[in-house]
Amino acid sequence: MEGLNPSDLVERLGSDEDPVRKMAAFKLQSSIGDPSFADIFISEGGLGKLRYLTLVTTGNTLAYSLTSFARLLEVDKGWEYVDEELVERIVYLIVTHPLVNILRGAMSMLVSIVSHPHNPSRLSEAGIHGFRALKPAIAKYPQFLEMLVSRLSSADHALCANALQLINSLMRDSIANDEESEWPKFIKRLQDLGVIRAVYILMQGSALQDHAHPLIEFQSLTKLLLRKWKNVAVELEKPDHRRALKGIHIASNPEMARESATADDDLRKSRRHNPEKWRRLGFYSESPAGEFYEMGFLGMMDLTDFVRKHQDEFQKMLLEQSARPAEQRCPIARASLAITSVLYEHFEVERSATDDAKNYLLLDSRSNFDKVFKPLLLHWSRIHVASLHAFFRLWKATSAEIADFDKIVELLRILVESVVGGAPRTKDVQDVEEELSAFEYQRLRELQMELLELTYEDAWGQHLRQVRDELHHEALQFVKEQRIRCLLQGAWFPNETSTKVDGPNFAKPDSKRSQAYKYVQLSHNRRYLHFGDFDSAKESVPSLDTLPNKIDLSIVSSVVSNVSASSDDSSGSTIKTLPQQASSFTKITIHGYAPSSPSGAPTMTPGHNRTGSRSTQREIALLVLRPQTHSIASEWLDGLLMILNQQPITSETSKLVNLISNYGLKIRLLNVRFDDAAFAGEPPKIPSRDGLDEDYYYDLFGGA
Known part of the structure; x- marks a missing residue:
């Protein structure tokens, strides 16, 4: 508004020369939005001249005049000069005029008119506001709504946004102020003209920044319509x-x-009344x-x-x-x-x-x-x-x-x-x-x-996590006991067919090297691993007393295997990706520390000297096992690890632990009432036990 004289501007707006009026209207656009400037402009008689330019001029003079008038209405001034003639002129421009800059200003004016609040004033009584202010003009130009919806596909983003803003204003005012039988007809007419499809395309488009506010308003109006329809009770009197x-x-x-009724039906009764x-x-x-x-x-x-x-x-x-x-x-x-x-x-x-x-x-x-x-x-x-x-x-x-x-x-x-x-x-x-x-x-x-x-x-949060942790620990202890019992039961393992022996500590005479199988079993006190070589795997397992060798588990330093190293499965499985000929490749090696005896041979029984420092002890391979199946490999590898208080590493053991803990969780949840949590709706009825006997079973691994 710097250097702009409202009196001089008003005088120029009334000039007979169009270039002078055009320049005055152009300058007015940037200043009229200031309420203090607008007050001076109106007091100087500028409002009547602006209205006249809006009614009679064309081209840029008309475009600048419309924009100025729209900004004046936005600051809630100039309503005394808004009448049916002006509204009809604006509707006519929207229907017939192709210039974008004129259409923008015209639509902005209509948005203000339709959105003008219903105040108990002379203007409100005259009805120059809301959707009803446009109805006489729309009746004269019935193609108005069709043209308005067509502007939603305009390449000019500002014009498109203005058109949608005007549609929103018409919808909102119609829903709020029309009779119950009238607003649904208007909404249906807009839908028949394709407004839904047009807005849907805009909402999926890439120019959302330019259309964001009128789009979100249309979305809110859609929800308002859904609420409105839902709140209309179905009455047969209507x-x-x-x-x-x-x-x-x-x-x-x-x-x-x-x-399709059967022959036994009374067809005459069916024709009179279908029950x-x-x-x-x-x-x-x-x-x-x-x-x-x-x-x-x-x-x-x-x-x-x-x-x-x-x-x-x-x-x-x-x-x-x-x-x-x-x-x-x-x-x-x-x-x-x-x-x-x-x-x-x-x-x-x-x-x-x-x-x-x-x-x-x-x-x-x-x-x-x-x-x-x-x-x-x-x-x-x-x-x-x-x-x-x-x-x-x-x-x-x-x-x-x-x-x-x-x-x-x-x-x-x-x-x-x-x-x-x-x-x-x-x-x-x-x-x-x-x-x-x-x-x-x-x-x-x-x-x-x-x-x-x-x-x-969500319902139990921390308590459920605590239960899961407890059950996982219990399941781990359960599986640990199961794996160790596999070791207590004992198992046969094939020896290497080559002349290579199990390790330097187990050098045997040549006559023993051809023995094909090794039997291994954990002692009852779980402190020693007994084993011996045999020509064949016998049906009757040998007793611990007949096994010539044993390892004190207290000297075992580590248990290593290619069971886990051979797996490249993304899920972390350590067994299932092994080749089918697992017995040829699967290998479990038990390492331990043993100080050298005077004869140079290590002692594997409790009688050896344990006072030596581990730093001076040599780590050697005490025993090599070659499991024939994946299950045996998992049982013995994890059993040995767990008896040494280490974590299991095979996928079979992990799956078993998870399976047991998950079933334990489900069983505990069965003891919780359904309505103990924040469930929506009514809780289900407790099933009756009438007719239930004891002739049933539940397969833990296969389901009911």
Whole structure:
């Protein structure tokens, strides 16, 4: 506003020369947004001249005048010169004018007019505000809304944002102030003109920064509409509600149902009254209006939309279901209402009003766009239909019955959270529909179990982790005892076929080198490892007294093996990647410290001198074992490690420990009531034991 004289500017706006007026209007754009300047400008009589320029000029003079007037309205001044003539002029410009700079200013003015608050003033009484201020002009130029929606695909981002902002203002004012029967017609007209598809493309586009605020407002308005429809109670006294229900009934082809009746039925009675007119469609009772209580007219809209767009499939399903026992029929209507509820919760429709401010703050960072924008919400109807198809598929795949209805709904909820909730902003709705239809039931069950574990984790947190740690320790001790008992039981191991002996400490006469097998067994006091060589593996195991050699475990320094070294499996497995000829390659070597005796040979029995320093002792191979199977390799390698108070390293032992600890956790959780945690809904009924005898078993490793 530096050096700009309001009086001089007003005088120039009234000039007869267009270049003078154009320059004055151009300078006015940058200053009129200052309330103090605006007050002086109005007091000098500038407002009347600005209105005149808006009504009669063209080109850049008109563009600058519109922008100036729009900025004046934004500071809540100049309303006394806003009348039907001015509004009609602006609507006319939007419908007929091709210049972007004129359209921007015109749309900005209409946004201010439509959004102008309803104050108890003369202007409010005159109705020059809100959507109704535009209705006379729109009646004169009915192509206005079509042109407005077409601007959403404009290459000019500012014009596109202005158009969407104006659409938002019209929608919000219509929802808030129109009669109950009027605003749905306006919303439907916008949808028929393609506003949903246009906004969906913008929301998935790369120019979100320029459109962010009007887009998030449109998304909030979409949730507002869903809430509004949900809060409309279904009443048969209302003609449109009655027509919707009648349309659902007619689409079900009731004549076909009568024709499929058996010969024993009274067909005449069937023609007069079908006792299952509505239950046949999947309602609880013959009074369907009451079943829309939770989801209101929104639930009826979703069901009607499915029936209308997939009438042939609807009729075919009803015919198929009629051939099944009543308890096995899929309740289509109830499924539709349940899915509406699932989607309503998934998109957090009720929370939108309180989240608006937070969403606007998140828009400051481009990295938050995927968190804020949910373009799939705009395709509510398509997602509902795709989810309903998925429900039918799950019902068939699980051979569900009516008693399983809530379980299928819960599976469907997980499916929606996984597919719809996990879809990135740019993922097309058709790809989401295909993924919903192709999602495998087994994978869905796995997700359900993971979510159940997370639910328990959230409910008990630290206590559950403590239980897991205790059970893991108990399982480790249990497996340790099992592995050591394998050593106590003893086992046969093949010797090398070459002339190489087990180690320098076990040099044998040549006559012994051809002996093919070695028998090894842990002593009962678990202090010594006894072994001996034999020509063959005998069915009857030798007694400890007959085994000529033994190793004092207190002198064992380490147990090494190629069992773990030979594995390259990414999961950390130490056995399963060994070659099939495991007996030829698997090798367990027991090393120990033994001081040299006067004869130069080490002593392996407790009689040796243990007073020598370990630094002066030599580490030698005391014994070499060659397990013939992976299981034996795991038992003996980990058994030797664990008896030496070291951690097991093979995958078989780790799996066994985890299996036992997990089953222990599940068994403990069976003793916890379902409602001890923060679960939604009612807890399940405790099953009855009537008719249960003792003729059952449970396979720990294979399931029930």
